[in-house]
Amino acid sequence: xxxxxxxxxxxxxxxxxxxxxxxxxxxxxxxxxxxxxxxxxxxxxxxxxxxxxxxxxxxxxxxxxxxxxxxxxxxxxxxxxxxxxxxxxxxxxxxxxxxxxxxxxxxxxxxxxxxxxxxxxxxxxxxxxxxxxxxxxxxxxxxxxxxxxxxxxxxxxxxxxxxxxxxxxxxxxxxxxxxxxxxxxxxxxxxxxxxxxxxxxxxxxxxxxxxxxxxxxxxxxxxxxxxxxxxxxxxxxxxxxxxxxxxxxxxxxxxxxxxxxxxxxxxxxxxxxxxxxxxxxxxxxxxxxxxxxxxxxxxxxxxxxxxxxxxxxxxxxxxxxxxxxxxxxxxxxxxxxxxxxxxxxxxxxxxxxxxxxxxxxxxxxxxxxxxxxxxxxxxxxxxxxxxxxxxxxxxxxxxxxxxxxxxxxxxxxxxxxxxxxxxxxxxxxxxxxxxxxxxxxxxxxxxxxxxxxxxxxxxxxx
Amino acid sequence: xxxxxxxxxxxxxxxxxxxxxxxxxxxxxxxxxxxxxxxxxxxxxxxxxxxxxxxxxxxxxxxxxxxxxxxxxxxxxxxxxxxxxxxxxxxxxxxxxxxxxxxxxxxxxxxxxxxxxxxxxxxxxxxxxxxxxxxxxxxxxxxxxxxxxxxxxxxxxxxxxxxxxxxxxxxxxxxxxxxxxxxxxxxxxxxxxxxxxxxxxxxxxxxxxxxxxxxxxxxxxxxxxxxxxxxxxxxxxxxxxxxxxxxxxx
Numbered sequence: 200x201x202x203x204x205x206x207x208x209x210x211x212x213x214x215x216x217x218x219x220x221x222x223x224x225x226x227x228x229x230x231x232x233x234x235x236x237x238x239x240x241x242x243x244x245x246x247x248x249x250x251x252x253x254x255x256x257x258x259x260x261x262x263x264x265x266x267x268x269x270x271x272x273x274x275x276x277x278x279x280x281x282x283x284x285x286x287x288x289x290x291x292x293x294x295x296x297x298x299x300x301x302x303x304x305x306x307x308x309x310x311x312x313x314x315x316x317x318x319x320x321x322x323x324x325x326x327x328x329x330x331x332x333x334x335x336x337x338x339x340x341x342x343x344x345x346x347x348x349x350x351x352x353x354x355x356x357x358x359x360x361x362x363x364x365x366x367x368x369x370x371x372x373x374x375x376x377x378x379x380x381x382x383x384x385x386x387x388x389x390x391x392x393x394x395x396x397x398x399x400x401x402x403x404x405x406x407x408x409x410x411x412x413x414x415x416x417x418x419x420x421x422x423x424x425x426x427x428x429x430x431x432x433x434x435x436x437x438x439x440x441x442x443x444x445x446x447x448x449x450x451x452x453x454x455x456x457x458x459x460x461x462x463x464x465x466x467x468x469x470x471x472x473x474x475x476x477x478x479x480x481x482x483x484x485x486x487x488x489x490x491x492x493x494x495x496x497x498x499x500x501x502x503x504x505x506x507x508x509x510x511x512x513x514x515x516x517x518x519x520x521x522x523x524x525x526x527x528x529x530x531x532x533x534x535x536x537x538x539x540x541x542x543x544x545x546x547x548x549x550x551x552x553x554x555x556x557x558x559x560x561x562x563x564x565x566x567x568x569x570x571x572x573x574x575x576x577x578x579x580x581x582x583x584x585x586x587x588x589x590x591x592x593x594x595x596x597x598x599x600x601x602x603x604x605x606x607x608x609x610x611x612x613x614x615x616x617x618x619x620x621x622x623x624x625x626x627x628x629x630x631x632x633x634x635x636x637x638x639x640x641x642x643x644x645x646x647x648x649x650x651x652x653x654x655x656x657x658x659x660x661x
Numbered sequence: 662x663x664x665x666x667x668x669x670x671x672x673x674x675x676x677x678x679x680x681x682x683x684x685x686x687x688x689x690x691x692x693x694x695x696x697x698x699x700x701x702x703x704x705x706x707x708x709x710x711x712x713x714x715x716x717x718x719x720x721x722x723x724x725x726x727x728x729x730x731x732x733x734x735x736x737x738x739x740x741x742x743x744x745x746x747x748x749x750x751x752x753x754x755x756x757x758x759x760x761x762x763x764x765x766x767x768x769x770x771x772x773x774x775x776x777x778x779x780x781x782x783x784x785x786x787x788x789x790x791x792x793x794x795x796x797x798x799x800x801x802x803x804x805x806x807x808x809x810x811x812x813x814x815x816x817x818x819x820x821x822x823x824x825x826x827x828x829x830x831x832x833x834x835x836x837x838x839x840x841x842x843x844x845x846x847x848x849x850x851x852x853x854x855x856x857x858x859x860x861x862x863x864x865x866x867x868x869x870x871x872x873x874x875x876x877x878x879x880x881x882x883x884x885x886x887x888x889x890x891x892x893x894x895x896x897x898x899x900x901x902x903x904x905x906x907x908x909x910x911x
Contacts, residue, residue, distance in 0.1 A: 340678070340724075348724045410674065416730055418674075560904065566794065567813045569858045572683030591904070594897035598863050601893050602683070602690050612896070
């Protein structure tokens with residue numbers, strides 16, 4: 200690399216080092232931000248050095264988990280993925296990941312890029328990174344204050360995909376909007392989805408987003424709904440239906456928050472997969488990762504192994520031991536994701552759960568907290584004994600739970616994360632479980648408190 | 662006789678962006694906590710309304726595509742009944758897209774004209790910049806009492822009021838109807854329109870109760886509502902006011 204790029208890499212590495220040393224945070228965005236100031240082409244140059252190219256994963260929910268599972272399969276297969284691990288999914292985060300694994304001469308420690316990309320950043324990312332494969336998990340109206348409307352976001356993503364001259368595109372066929380994102384592109388399109396008539400239900404949840412036909416605007420008929428607005432659908436008016444599945448999941452067995460099993464078809468003979476991560480939404484994540492791995496022509500055994508060995512890293516859903524109690528920490532950032540979390544944690548049927556609910560309204564969380572009124576907390580209240588609301592908008596969360604039917608004496612507001620955590624630990628007997636449901640920046644802050652108390656390692660150390 | 666509040670939720674599946682459903686939840690709970698019954702009916706595209714049956718009508722905001730689909734149906738299938746209900750002094754709360762379609766017309770930024778059903782003497786013109794953020798406003802009341810309204814606005818339409826509709830509030834933080842005249846929302850008789858999401862009613866319990874009272878007093882002898890404990894509601898309102906200061910500094 201020439202002067203400017205080398206300087207950018209150096210400054211980026213130094214910033215990351217200092218940020219970790221000073222404990223100012225994870226240093227996952229700032230180094231890349233500074234590096235791009237010095238050399239705006241740095242991500243393009245460095246990604247061009249990747250021997251096996253770049254895979255981009257985008258969508259509202261599940262991109263981190265999908266990317267992590269795929270990276271895990273790649274590692275087992277002997278690849279060296281470079282990967283923006285901690286939800287740092289704007290160009291800054293990608294640049295940080297690339298420059299931190301580059302030498303000053305621009306030589307990379309890895310040979311394939313697995314990057315999760317913010318939906319609105321996709322058009323910019325495809326131009327900068329020329330991916331060989333793009334995976335799109337789903338689209339929900341998360342953080343509309345940042346993106347504008349779902350329609351215009353989808354149009355921008357489609358326009359971005361038309362810019363790529365060749366490569367693969369893996370789409371979630373069960374999401375009616377995502378299924379159309381390949382239109383007019385020159386990409387080789389594959390679809391993943393669930394084809395299990397015993398799983399899921401027949402009705403759309405309240406928070407469902409894309410329920411009208413993309414072609415004629417009439418309501419879609421859902422033969423089966425698996426998760427939020429995802430399912431097997433067709434339009435009775437114009438005949439449009441879910442695309443034929445390249446990769447499908449069937450014979451689903453969901454075992455509470457512990458384990459899920461499924462059979463995947465489409466990658467040679469059927470593969471029986473076991474997931475150690477809970478919930479229906481993770482079936483989609485695993486299917487997306489396995490489909491991507493199949494498109495990348497990875498070995499079938501490593502796909503099975505990579506998925507089975509995968510347990511969640513940082514924030515999406517993890518078990519943490521603290522003072523003889525267990526904390527089930529799960530990122531809950533939009534109505535569809537939250538409803539799925541509620542369905543999952545309610546499935547054990549046990550009453551009197553203690554909830555630690557953290558609501559922040561920083562830019563990364565979405566500055567509009569209205570979305571909490573679209574979550575079906577009414578389904579959670581019957582399983583709840585006590586609620587500790589925390590975060591910048593703790594009062595809003597507490598109020599939502601009151602209107603969902605929780606008695607006011609069972610709701611406490613504790614705006615500071617450390618005090619809220621302490622209170623939750625006191626509310627649960629030894630051996631008991633705290634359910635911590637937290638928005639994005641609240642997850643980071645809560646985890647920081649738990650790092651300080653020694654319950655977890657900082658995620659940059661993992 | 663135990664009062665029953667009959668709510669008509671217009672287009673619940675299509676006009677349901679930004680948590681507007683919280684308003685229905687709030688109206689229903691505040692009646693139930695007083696020992697009253699509530700009946701919520703969702704009325705969608707193609708369905709007709711019995712104007713005399715409902716006490717309170719609610720319509721939220723939607724995405725552009727949904728709003729277009731709804732616009733046609735509202736005019737052809739619902740407008741006449743809605744005008745009758747307005748004359749019968751039923752109560753209306755319309756938010757964002759619903760508010761716009763209850764006006765005379767909406768000319769989008771791309772130049773399309775969506776005709777409204779003309780409950781409000783108001784019209785809307787699409788603007789380039791989207792108004793997004795926390796809003797604090799002071800309600801304009803007839804008896805001179807001070808009433809705070811908090812919410813979250815997210816709209817590119819600029820709404821202007823004619824003499825036939827009164828503004829609902831004066832904006833203290835945020836843009837409101839159009840970012841020019843300092844007004845937020847409007848009122849014609851018992852029909853209210855506003856840009857405030859939040860949801861609006863949970864953190865503004867006085868408005869929720871005013872709507873319930875207006876809606877019920879046509880059928881029942883009610884001068885005022887039995888008070889509820891609004892400690893949590895007011896805490897949340899104060900937190901929203903504090904948070905809005907971030908926007909003022911920008």
